[in-house]
Amino acid sequence: MKTINFGIIGTGLMAATMMEAFKQVASVNVMAVASESAERATSFAARFNIAKAYGSVDDLLTDAAVDAVYIVNLTESHAATTIKALQAGKAVLCEKPIATSEADCLRIQEAATKTGKLCMEAMWTHFLPAYQRLFQLNATQGLGNPTQLYADFGYPTNKEAYPRLFKPSAGSGVLLDRGVYPIALAIKLFGNVKQINAQVTRNQDGVDTEAYLILSHENGCKSQLSTSIQSLQQNRAVLSFTEGAASLEPPVIGAEALIVQSVQPHQATYQSSLGLKAKIKQMLKQSALLRKLKSKKSLGKRHFYSYGQNQYVPVLNHFCGLVQHNKLESDVIPLSFSSEVLRVVDQVKAAV
Ligand SMILES: NC(=O)c1ccc[n+]([C@@H]2O[C@H](COP(=O)([O-])OP(=O)(O)OC[C@H]3O[C@@H](n4cnc5c(N)ncnc54)[C@H](OP(=O)(O)O)[C@@H]3O)[C@@H](O)[C@H]2O)c1
Numbered sequence: 001m002k003t004i005n006f007g008i009i010g011t012g013l014m015a016a017t018m019m020e021a022f023k024q025v026a027s028v029n030v031m032a033v034a035s036e037s038a039e040r041a042t043s044f045a046a047r048f049n050i051a052k053a054y055g056s057v058d059d060l061l062t063d064a065a066v067d068a069v070y071i072v073n074l075t076e077s078h079a080a081t082t083i084k085a086l087q088a089g090k091a092v093l094c095e096k097p098i099a100t101s102e103a104d105c106l107r108i109q110e111a112a113t114k115t116g117k118l119c120m121e122a123m124w125t126h127f128l129p130a131y132q133r134l135f136q137l138n139a140t141q142g143l144g145n146p147t148q149l150y151a152d153f154g155y156p157t158n159k160e161a162y163p164r165l166f167k168p169s170a171g172s173g174v175l176l177d178r179g180v181y182p183i184a185l186a187i188k189l190f191g192n193v194k195q196i197n198a199q200v201t202r203n204q205d206g207v208d209t210e211a212y213l214i215l216s217h218e219n220g221c222k223s224q225l226s227t228s229i230q231s232l233q234q235n236r237a238v239l240s241f242t243e244g245a246a247s248l249e250p251p252v253i254g255a256e257a258l259i260v261q262s263v264q265p266h267q268a269t270y271q272s273s274l275g276l277k278a279k280i281k282q283m284l285k286q287s288a289l290l291r292k293l294k295s296k297k298s299l300g301k302r303h304f305y306s307y308g309q310n311q312y313v314p315v316l317n318h319f320c321g322l323v324q325h326n327k328l329e330s331d332v333i334p335l336s337f338s339s340e341v342l343r344v345v346d347q348v349k350a351a352v
Pocket of ligand 1: 011
């Protein structure tokens with residue numbers, strides 16, 4: 001396989017995190033990094049042993065040796081940087097969210113079509129083995145018909161720890177940073193959204209810090225989602241079927257554990273007198289100790305789907321495979337999928 005020469009655009013926390021993942025992908029050479037600051041580019045290059053450091057994105061994009069770029073700068077810069085990179089003839093892997101609005105995502109789609117270059121949003125969770133198993137159960141109706149999804153993603157944080165989330169800008173707020181994960185999961189499972197009911201909490205600067213959504217999908221299924229940067233949520237996703245449920249266990253973002261529970265539809269029995277078996281069952285129900293023991297038992301079967309050493313390697317492998325096979329679009333995260341996620345975010349953001 002031909003080695004893919006990557007340029008990294010961005011020098012923040014996520015750029016540094018991804019360097020560990022890049023090291024574990026075969027046929028990849030991270031050869032350049034670009035920042036808005038020459039100093040940050042130089043120091044990032046020295047830290048990760050990258051050959052070239054550019055103090056401007058344009059300079060990296062004119063480097064003919066760079067085949068593909070990983071865009072990981074501030075969210076509000078993603079769309080413009082992605083379009084520039086496509087126009088410079090690079091294949092693009094862009095961090096989530098690929099844009100701050102559906103309109104910008106549609107502009108990216110147009111640029112990808114015009115330039116004939118590969119472009120994909122790095123929605124990495126969808127490549128994790130536990131998620132793939134959930135998608136398989138959903139598609140094969142392994143537990144009956146899928147009907148609804150409950151998913152949340154929320155941890156408290158603050159301005160000091162994550163200034164970019166709280167600084168009023170087109171890219172800040174919980175919806176674009178965290179909300180996109182449960183929304184993307186819902187759309188992956190049930191398809192496009194027909195109706196949205198939402199409530200959004202904003203701080204004194206107008207930045208969204210918590211959101212609650214009910215989505216009605218075109219296929220008739222419903223998703224109940226929430227996201228927060230002010231409270232600790234369950235961080236779980238439960239997909240309900242007519243004959244069971246499958247639950248991505250905390251931490252849902254990066255989940256490896258999937259609990260699968262199957263049930264037969266509940267049937268009420270009306271009896272004039274109880275048989276011996278039913279009498280014993282009733283007696284056991286009256287024992288607090290037995291109820292305590294029962295409550296400790298997991299409700300379903302817990303499966304563990306490991307992603308290996310690094311959770312970001314699967315998405316990188318997928319993208320590199322696309323580059324190596326001259327594909328123009330990902331079949332897992334096509335740009336039309338990213339646009340639908342951002343259409344929902346736009347509408348939720350418009351909620352009072
Ligand atoms: N997939 C995931 O799990 C995941 C996790 C976290 C974040 N993300 C995404 O990745 C993107 C970047 O997030 P991040 O957490 O890396 O943000 P960040 O740490 O705040 O970095 C964002 C930008 O801030 C600038 N910066 C870095 N160090 C700086 C410093 N010491 N002083 C001033 N500015 C500095 C950099 O600009 P220059 O590039 O110009 O140097 C960098 O691109 C976001 O779009 C986010 O949604 C994804």
